[in-house]
Structure formats: structure tokens, C-alpha cells
Amino acid sequence: MYDFDKITDRKNTNSWKYDFYDEYGKTPDTLSMWIADMDFPTVPEVLKKLEDVAKFGIFGYSRPREGYFEAVKNWFEKRFGAHIENEWIVFTPGVVFALNMAVKTFTEEGDGVLVMRPVYYPFLNAINNNGRKLVNCPLVYSDGKYSIDFENLEKTIAENNVKLMLFCNPHNPVGRVWTRAELEETAGIARRHGVFVCADEIHCDFTYNNNVHTSFLNVDRENAMVCTAPSKTFNLAGLQTSNIIIADEEKRGKFRAAVNSTGYEYPNIFGITACETAYRCGEKWLDELLSYVYGNYEYMVDFCRKNMPEARISDLQGTYLPWFDMNAYGLSHEELMKRVENDARIWLDEGTLFGPEGRGFIRFNIACPRSVVEEAMDRLKAAMEK
Ligand SMILES: Cc1ncc(COP(=O)(O)O)c(C=O)c1O
CATH class of the missing domain: 3.90.1150.10 (Aspartate Aminotransferase, domain 1)
Incomplete structure (x- = not known):
């Protein structure tokens, strides 16, 4: 039994959530x-491994080895039945970084990029900050429930020169876990209109009751990139380590070249250690x-x-x-x-x-x-x- 009731004082740890109350005009009792x-x-196993790394004291250049790839692949195979190969994994220092790189890589200035609002706001920033056209196909909200309007999706894509879709699965903020049928319909429309899908699956491990996460890798992996990370699941966001899965060789080559052009190559030693250990033991x-x-x-x-x-x-x-x-x-x-x-x-x-x-x-x-x-x-x- 783990003790999730325990209050941990996070102040004075460079926490964005707790150390910037003054800057955001919040009173101390907020x-x-x-x-x-x-x-x-x-x-706990992750903490122990990170302590070992810290104690070792040499923080030279690092790269994930085979054990890292095995841990990532086994996790997605076991929990979601999603097959991944080593070379499909591209490292980025975060999923938001990957969303921005996807917009830069797979669209030109002025092209349409589709989102389904309300949606995690960095999706909107990734489009606006890169000079692309934000195309919205709003989720339908009816009787307290959210769904996708597929007819409108197809029409919106056709009318707006859409080249890329940023798709949130499970969806932040409405909390939907899209069903396989919904994903298949979305994938079919995207494919028919030549729209590449960037599926943000960072919340994939948080599903409840009978809601089963279906990865886009199992729907149309040739026409999608799937953004994953251990950061939400195991509370490792500050270690900035994510695994972006792209099965299609040509698309992957383009994306990797774009990431390389930023000068970024591999995750840091703490991120590598935490990711591997979490997927292995968590x-x-x-x-x-x-x-x-x-x-x-x-x-x-x-x-x-x-x-x-x-x-x-x-x-x-x-x-x-x-x-x-x-x-x-x-x-x-x-x-x-x-x-x-x-x-x-x-x-x-x-x-x-x-x-x-x-x-x-x-x-x-x-x-x-x-x-x-x-x-x-x-x-x-x-x-x-x-
Ligand atoms: C849907 C979604 N994608 C990405 C992120 C952040 O990812 P990262 O910290 O890896 O950039 C979040 C964090 O809340 C999120 O909800």
C-alpha cells in the first residue's frame, strides 16, 4: 500500500505549481x-535508482541503451497491445516540444492544422506561434457529454486546406477516452483527405472503469505519430523525457531531421533512468x-x-x-x-x-x-x- 494521503510540502523546490504564487497574484492560503x-x-524504485545516479556523481553525456527500449516497448505492448520497434522512437524533451515540431515539420506557413476545442491550450499555441491556420472542429457538447461531429470534421477538413490534425487521446480537458470506433472514423477521414495525425497520448495510462485506451498505433500507424511520455503517469514532468513513436519511415525521417535541427539529441541521464525504471517497475x-x-x-x-x-x-x-x-x-x-x-x-x-x-x-x-x-x-x- 502506498500512502497517497500524505501531504508533501512542495514549496522551495522550484515548483511551478507552488513557488510562483506572488508572480500570479495568489494569496499564500490558495x-x-x-x-x-x-x-x-x-x-519508490524510481527514486532509489535516481539516488544511485546522483550518488555516482559523474553526469557525462548519456544515451538510452537496449534496456530502455525494452522497457518502453514492453509497457505499450502489455498495457495497450501496441507494437513498437526501437527505430520508431524519436526522443524529445517533452510532448509540447513534439507538437510544435510536428506543426513545423508536416505543414507550411498558412496551412490548416485541425484541433477539436476545447483542448489543451499548447495545441492552440503550437499552431498560432508557428504561423499556421488554426482550424477548429469543436467537440459536440450535449446532455453533459462530449463527442466528435464526424460530418463536420470531414467538411471542415475539406474546406480549410488541413494538412495536420492534433488529436488528444484521452482528451484533456473533457476527460473522454475515445472508443476504437471513434478513432477509426477519425482515422478514416484523415486518410481520405491526406491529413497526418499527431496523436497526443500522454494521458493514456489514466483510464477508469470500462474505458479502454486504444492507441492510434493500433488504428492507423502509417498515418500517425503518437506522442507518449512517462511524465504524467509517474510524475516525472520535470525530467523532460518523452518518446515519440512514428512507424512510417519517411515521416519519421523528416521529424527526426527537424528535431536534430534544434540541436537536441538524447534525454538526460535522470530522464533515461527514471523512464526505464518506471516502465519496468511502476x-x-x-x-x-x-x-x-x-x-x-x-x-x-x-x-x-x-x-x-x-x-x-x-x-x-x-x-x-x-x-x-x-x-x-x-x-x-x-x-x-x-x-x-x-x-x-x-x-x-x-x-x-x-x-x-x-x-x-x-x-x-x-x-x-x-x-x-x-x-x-x-x-x-x-x-x-x-
Ligand atoms: C494533453 C497534454 N499533452 C502534453 C502535456 C505536457 O507534456 P510535456 O510536459 O511532455 O511537454 C500535457 C500536460 O498537461 C497534456 O495534458
Whole structure:
């Protein structure tokens, strides 16, 4: 049994989540539930290996060896039935880096790049910051559930010179784990229109109940790149190590050349060690973590049912980022955020960061001890009752 209830003080550790309250105008008693890292120490075996590396004391140039590739490949084979070969893996210092490189590599200035808003905001930045045309096929929100409008997807692609699709699977922030049928339909449309798919699967290990993650590698691997990383799963984001899987040789060659042109080649020694060890030893820890995080979600759902029935929480099929629709309160988005930030003193991601479709929504990060979730719910209730 791992102790996920324990509060760890993360202040003074260069934590983006905890050490920059002044810069963001937050009071010291604010609960930080925004940026997507966890308040739990990583897998004990990973910690031990990192200590060994630190104690060794020589931090020369490093490169992953065969054991690293084996650990990555076994994880995806065992958990998702996804086959990977060593040479398909391209290293990048993060998935957001890979999204930006995908936009640069597979499109020209002015080309359309498709997203399905509301979506993780670096998708939008990767398009805008590289001078491409952002083409949105909004997710359909109906009766509290999100889905893809395939007819609109096909039409939008055809009309907007779309060359690349940035696809989030599972989807941050709406928490959907796309079904195989949905993925196949998306893949079919992309292929028919010559659109390459960049599937961000960083949240693939966070799925609950009967929701099964299907990797794009098992849907149309010749027309996709799949972005993976151990960073969300094992709380290793600060080590900046991700594995981008590209089966198609020509596409991979282009992408690798683009990455090389930045001067980046291999992950650092801590990232290599942590990634290999986590995929090798982290399964039991992850399984316990998943039931703990889902328990946090269930607490929220139950609390809202009893105390805040106006709050509508999207079904958390995947990720650790519940998405709250607060529109039934009838407040303006600005008033909602004032209550959340100033009255409840909770720091979270406001819905409009993910696109205008997120007006009246807030996104929580619940990868934290239960007591923090309890406190947040009490504060939110008081602020909304004002
Ligand atoms: C969908 C998605 N992709 C990428 C990232 C970040 O990836 P990285 O830290 O590897 O750049 C996040 C973090 O929240 C995310 O939610």
C-alpha cells in the first residue's frame, strides 16, 4: 500500500505549481490545483535508482541503451497491445516540444492544422506561434457529454486546406477516452483527405472503469505519430523525457531531421533512468494511484450531488483533470472566476484557456491527497453560495 494521503510540502523546490504564487497574484492560503503534475512522490524504485545516479556523481553525456527500449516497448505492448520497434522512437524533451515540431515539420506557413476545442491550450499555441491556420472542429457538447461531429470534421477538413490534425487521446480537458470506433472514423477521414495525425497520448495510462485506451498505433500507424511520455503517469514532468513513436519511415525521417535541427539529441541521464525504471517497475504503484485518483473524483461527484447540484461534472473516463460545467449558476465567466480565485482561493485552469467553448467551465487537477480535494469542495461550495 502506498500512502497517497500524505501531504508533501512542495514549496522551495522550484515548483511551478507552488513557488510562483506572488508572480500570479495568489494569496499564500490558495490551493494550487492547476498545472498537470501530481503532489505525490514517484514510484519508490524510481527514486532509489535516481539516488544511485546522483550518488555516482559523474553526469557525462548519456544515451538510452537496449534496456530502455525494452522497457518502453514492453509497457505499450502489455498495457495497450501496441507494437513498437526501437527505430520508431524519436526522443524529445517533452510532448509540447513534439507538437510544435510536428506543426513545423508536416505543414507550411498558412496551412490548416485541425484541433477539436476545447483542448489543451499548447495545441492552440503550437499552431498560432508557428504561423499556421488554426482550424477548429469543436467537440459536440450535449446532455453533459462530449463527442466528435464526424460530418463536420470531414467538411471542415475539406474546406480549410488541413494538412495536420492534433488529436488528444484521452482528451484533456473533457476527460473522454475515445472508443476504437471513434478513432477509426477519425482515422478514416484523415486518410481520405491526406491529413497526418499527431496523436497526443500522454494521458493514456489514466483510464477508469470500462474505458479502454486504444492507441492510434493500433488504428492507423502509417498515418500517425503518437506522442507518449512517462511524465504524467509517474510524475516525472520535470525530467523532460518523452518518446515519440512514428512507424512510417519517411515521416519519421523528416521529424527526426527537424528535431536534430534544434540541436537536441538524447534525454538526460535522470530522464533515461527514471523512464526505464518506471516502465519496468511502476505498474503496481500506478494501479493503486488510479484507484486513489478515481476515489478523489467520486468524492467530488458525490459532494456536488449533495451540495452543489448546479455543478455538472463531465464523466471522467480518463486523465486526472475533472471538467466542471458551472453555467447553471447563471454567472458571467468573469464572476465565476472571481468567486473561484478570490473567494474560494483555488488556483485552477479556467475553461476559456482551452478555447471560447470553455466559458463557464473550470478544470481541476485532482492528483493530490484527498484532504485537498475535500477542502477545495468546501471552499467552492461557500463561494458559490455567496
Ligand atoms: C494533453 C497534454 N499533452 C502534453 C502535456 C505536457 O507534456 P510535456 O510536459 O511532455 O511537454 C500535457 C500536460 O498537461 C497534456 O495534458
